[in-house]
Amino acid sequence: MILFVTRILLLAFLCVSCVERQKTPPGALVIAIESGPRTLDPRLATDATSVKIFDLIYNGLVKRNDDTSIGPDLAISWELATPLQYRLNLRRNVKFHNGKEFTSADVIAQYKFLIDPANKSPHRSSMLMVESVEAPDDYTVVYNLRQPNAPFLGNLTMGIVPSGSGKEITENPVGTGFFKLAEYSRDEKLLLTANGAYFDGPPKLNSLLFRIIPDETVRTLELESGSVHLIMNPITPDLLPRLAKNEQLKVFKKLGTNYSYLGFNLEDELVGRHDIRLAIAHAIDRESVVRYILKGLAKPATGPLSVANRFYEPDVETYEYDPEKAKSILDEAGFPDPDGDGPKVRFRVEYSTSRNELRKRIAEVFQWQLQKVGIGLDIRSYEWGTFYANIKKGRFQLFSLTWVGISDPDIFHYIFHSASFPPGGANRGRYISGEIDKLLDKGRVVTGKERESAYAKAQKIIASDIPYVSLWHSVNVAVSDRKVTGFTVAPDESLGSLHTTRIKR
Amino acid sequence: MKAYITRRLLLAVPVAWGVVTMVFLIIHMTPGDPVAIMLGESATIADMESLRSELGLDKPVLEQYAKFLLNVVSFDLGNSIYTGRSVAESISTRYGATVELALASMALAILLAIPLGVMAAARKDTVVDRVGMALSLIGVSMPSFWIGPLLIIFFAIDLKWFPVSGRGGVESLVLPAITLGTAMAAILSRLTRATMIDTLGEDYITTARAKGLENYVVLFKHALRNALLPVVTVAGLQLGALLAGAIITETIFSWPGIGRLTIQAINARDYPLVQGCVLAIALSYTFVNIVVDILYSFVDPRVRLR
Numbered sequence: 001m002i003l004f005v006t007r008i009l010l011l012a013f014l015c016v017s018c019v020e021r022q023k024t025p026p027g028a029l030v031i032a033i034e035s036g037p038r039t040l041d042p043r044l045a046t047d048a049t050s051v052k053i054f055d056l057i058y059n060g061l062v063k064r065n066d067d068t069s070i071g072p073d074l075a076i077s078w079e080l081a082t083p084l085q086y087r088l089n090l091r092r093n094v095k096f097h098n099g100k101e102f103t104s105a106d107v108i109a110q111y112k113f114l115i116d117p118a119n120k121s122p123h124r125s126s127m128l129m130v131e132s133v134e135a136p137d138d139y140t141v142v143y144n145l146r147q148p149n150a151p152f153l154g155n156l157t158m159g160i161v162p163s164g165s166g167k168e169i170t171e172n173p174v175g176t177g178f179f180k181l182a183e184y185s186r187d188e189k190l191l192l193t194a195n196g197a198y199f200d201g202p203p204k205l206n207s208l209l210f211r212i213i214p215d216e217t218v219r220t221l222e223l224e225s226g227s228v229h230l231i232m233n234p235i236t237p238d239l240l241p242r243l244a245k246n247e248q249l250k251v252f253k254k255l256g257t258n259y260s261y262l263g264f265n266l267e268d269e270l271v272g273r274h275d276i277r278l279a280i281a282h283a284i285d286r287e288s289v290v291r292y293i294l295k296g297l298a299k300p301a302t303g304p305l306s307v308a309n310r311f312y313e314p315d316v317e318t319y320e321y322d323p324e325k326a327k328s329i330l331d332e333a334g335f336p337d338p339d340g341d342g343p344k345v346r347f348r349v350e351y352s353t354s355r356n357e358l359r360k361r362i363a364e365v366f367q368w369q370l371q372k373v374g375i376g377l378d379i380r381s382y383e384w385g386t387f388y389a390n391i392k393k394g395r396f397q398l399f400s401l402t403w404v405g406i407s408d409p410d411i412f413h414y415i416f417h418s419a420s421f422p423p424g425g426a427n428r429g430r431y432i433s434g435e436i437d438k439l440l441d442k443g444r445v446v447t448g449k450e451r452e453s454a455y456a457k458a459q460k461i462i463a464s465d466i467p468y469v470s471l472w473h474s475v476n477v478a479v480s481d482r483k484v485t486g487f488t489v490a491p492d493e494s495l496g497s498l499h500t501t502r503i504k505r
Numbered sequence: 506m507k508a509y510i511t512r513r514l515l516l517a518v519p520v521a522w523g524v525v526t527m528v529f530l531i532i533h534m535t536p537g538d539p540v541a542i543m544l545g546e547s548a549t550i551a552d553m554e555s556l557r558s559e560l561g562l563d564k565p566v567l568e569q570y571a572k573f574l575l576n577v578v579s580f581d582l583g584n585s586i587y588t589g590r591s592v593a594e595s596i597s598t599r600y601g602a603t604v605e606l607a608l609a610s611m612a613l614a615i616l617l618a619i620p621l622g623v624m625a626a627a628r629k630d631t632v633v634d635r636v637g638m639a640l641s642l643i644g645v646s647m648p649s650f651w652i653g654p655l656l657i658i659f660f661a662i663d664l665k666w667f668p669v670s671g672r673g674g675v676e677s678l679v680l681p682a683i684t685l686g687t688a689m690a691a692i693l694s695r696l697t698r699a700t701m702i703d704t705l706g707e708d709y710i711t712t713a714r715a716k717g718l719e720n721y722v723v724l725f726k727h728a729l730r731n732a733l734l735p736v737v738t739v740a741g742l743q744l745g746a747l748l749a750g751a752i753i754t755e756t757i758f759s760w761p762g763i764g765r766l767t768i769q770a771i772n773a774r775d776y777p778l779v780q781g782c783v784l785a786i787a788l789s790y791t792f793v794n795i796v797v798d799i800l801y802s803f804v805d806p807r808v809r810l811r
Contacts, residue, residue: 035769038588120556170589186598187761188672213670213759217654222669225662385537385774392541423541423553 024227025191028207029484029503032219032228036187036212040173042159043113046122048404048493053210055495056192057097058159058175061088061107061141066491068257068309068407070153074102074160074176075141083148083445084131088156090139094199096162097180104135109163126155148445151410178203178499187212204486204502223249223479229503232478233493236358237295243479253297254489256476259304260402262366262469266429268397270347275333277466280349280398281319283326283373286471289365293358298472303459304406304415306473308491311409313456316463326373337374345376352380352399354387359400392422394430400471405492409455413440416462431467506802510795517791522574524787525780529573532771532779533566539586539774560586562776573780582784583777585770592781595766600785602672603762606685606754607747609678613686614693615740619729621690622697622736627724629702637694644691653684653757670759681758685751689743696739700732707731733804741797748789 024030037050042058045051061075075088094102111133114121129152131144145152159175173181178200179192190210196202211228213219220239222228224246233256235243244251262284264271271277286300305312327337335346351366353359360381367377377398382390391399403411414420417440420427436458443454462468478489483504488497540557557563561572576583582592618641625637660680661669668677704710705728713727750764763782770778 044589117555120559167589185761186595187765188759211671211759214756214765215670215759218657218670218757218759221654221657221662225665225669227669384772386535389536389538389541 024209025207027205027503027505028191028209029205029230029498029501030209030211030228031230031232032211032213032222033232034212034214034216034219034234036190039170040181040184041165041170042161042175043110043119043121043123044170052493052495053190054159054175055177056179056208056498057173057177057181058161059094059177060157060159061090062153062156063496064154064157064407064492064494066308068311068491070157073157075156078153080447081142084145086143086145086152088141088143090141091199092139094176095197096176097174097195098162100162102160102162102176103138104141105138106160106163107141108133108135109165110158110160123155123158150444150447150451151408154408154410179208182207200499203499205498208498223481226481229481229484230478230487231480232489233474233476235477235479237293237297240295240297240477240479248482250480250482250484252478252480252487252489254476254491255299255306255308256474256493257306257309257406257491258402258404258474258476259301259306259406260298260400260471260474261301261304262471263391263396263399263401263429264467264469265394265397266431266467267394271349271397273333274466275329276335277469278319279326279329279333279373280370280375281466281469282322282329283370283375284366284469285321285369287321289362290472293361293365294472294474297475297477299475301470301473303463303470304403304411304468305409305459306406306491309406309409311452311455313459316460318463319466319469323369323373330374335374344374345371346374348376348378350378350380350397352382352387352390352396354384355381363400391428394422394428399428402474407492409458410440410444412436412455412458412462413444416440416458416467429467431465433461433465436461436465506799510799513795513798517788517795520791521784521787525573525577525784526570528780528783529570530566532774532776533569535774537774539776577784582781585775585778587770587773587775587778592777595778596763596781596785599761599763599766602760603748603750603755603764605678606681606751606760606762607744609682610685610689610747610751611740611744613682614689614743617686617690618693619697619736622694623701623724623729625694625698626701626705626732627720634698638698641691641694644687645695647687649684649688649751649753650757652687653680653754656680656683657757670757672760677758681754681760684754684757685747689740692743693736693740697732697736700735701728704728704732730804734801737797737800737804741793741800745790745793748793749786 033049035049037045037053038047039045039050040053040057042054045054059074061073062070063073065071074091074094076091078086078088081087090102090104090107096102111127111130113119114123114127117124129145129147129149131146134142134144136142143152159177161169162174165174171184176199178195178198180195181190182193183189183191189212192208194202194206213222216234216236216239219228219231220243223231226248240251243249262280264277266272271280290296290298290300302316302318303313330346337346338344351363353363360379363379363381367379370377390396391401403415415426416431416436417425417427418432418437419425421430422428439454439458439461443451443458446454476489476491476493478487480487484501485504486497486501490496540553540560540562554563561569584591585595588595621637621641625634628634657669657680660666667679671677710723710728713723750762750767752764752768754760755762755765763785767779767782770782
């Protein structure tokens, strides 16, 4: 019997020892990420990890600069020939990782792929405004739009794949970017090597290894042990002071484009009232949450656009923390406090949030702050899929979420226009304003100063109507080994700076 | 024996059917829309409807269920809604990692638990017994989310003996196997001790001793064999649970096992993948139980498999 068990155990150990050892190639920069990319095909991905990795493997026709303006990438210049026609001049002598030359045929093929419903691309809707695409020659592409669309170029940041690319690209990407894929083991690691033929010169690093480490504490421990060189958002604020004290590490911070807010269901008989929303806006102390819970890793927001955005309007109504004012607004609204500072409340509101620990803690602080003005907050924390489905179906009174990567103000159309109720858009609170609809429609078709003024007005009206209580813009954080130089954090978390990043041996 | 194994394997069919049916119903009743998760919020209603009909999600649940069963019978688990990869392939790439970790933890647990349990029983109420059982109490009380990071800090960061996380060679298996194996070893050693104490009180043990047999022969050959039956049962159940994936340990050690895959699939409402994972887990549970029953006949020749 003992012999039998010993034999089985020996066999088990033998099986185990056959597995190949995990090696880091010499000279590689190792980056730990929370989850793996959903797909490596830019035509199909929307998740944040995929999009970050695409910055390295692919180039779009254009790219977003740090101030959210549009800059050249595979297209070196463009002109608005008529309000309905964009003419783009493409970069010459650009080679894909497979050696094929990049031409206008690839752009046309990508457009056809995106609009074909059979391909199920989540980006199809971004191309529906295009009537046709033409290629007068190998290095010119013309987009004919159905109607004028000022933010149109922003839809051309998606990485371009070679024409004829099929399903294989989801695991074997071929782009024009400064890194190319060498090895991919789903949910374990992704090894990229330098593209020596990159049009803007090869990267300084010879390889990059992304290791997928879902546990945040472990990502941090790997960084401290030196087996990982760089970690990025999400980093829990509580962990940061410990990392900042470590002399082997450097902390990078940059105000990001993510916007957290409290959303109201405007069809609700309580929070659908402007005075109730106003009272809640005054009852919430965002500064304290930023200081004590987020450890300064956020900046209170006045609206969806951050100060770094060129469309940011500073002159909007803001709601300072003033519990006394909140109380008097509620008294006037016909909701007297039954027992003053006692435990009884004027009314109760349900607050939906996800199971994320940090979000739950923030919810508890809001609960306490609102209790002080006599509003009872019932926190309902749901598993993500359920929470998200409830929000989209309008099954909420109050919720908190974050918009990720806000760049062009056209997002206002998506979240505040009355034609954008889910599922076709994200006006989840069912906010309706004729004036806002007009301004947001106008912002789509006009350019220059006229566009800026339309969004400035829209920001003022939205701030006064309070369909959202603006909470904060998060600060993007990265922590690297001191040996890493040349890395910077971008407002949209793009990894473009890895082109010039080095690692000292 | 052959007939017995065939019958048991056939009995696995209704078990698997019951489990996948329950999971099918539960996941279809849970709120959350895989189409919305896949296409993103800006998708037009028409696109969402067309994808829904392509995936068959617009059909009545019963019809979807019938189709799913037909596919399973023809060994087609479909494709993941979220990644588009074949479900069978996604599971098979992960299952190896889970089996590896489960066998290593089980091996570690048995190697620790049985000698410890036997020693504690043989020296009942002595220091050896008390220290052994105190150790096992500590082992069973340490949750994996605590012992895992603790092992990492001590062995991977301070001593640099093992990698912090990730799946690689044998060295990367040590810490996750200890994390999972400790609690199991604790349970098994207490069980071994208890059954050994019972067995050591039997008449035939007294006879064996009276015959002048060496102590270790009495302990390991005469007593342990009879004491092992309940231990094998519990170890089998635990191995079954391990094959369902140890989600916390897999997450801490970035171990690409089936537990993490199942959780990811549930979060994305990836129906085919959830069903595939659950089917794989149910079948491995059933398989382990059959193996345990067969082991009975080795441990105790009086047990006849019919």
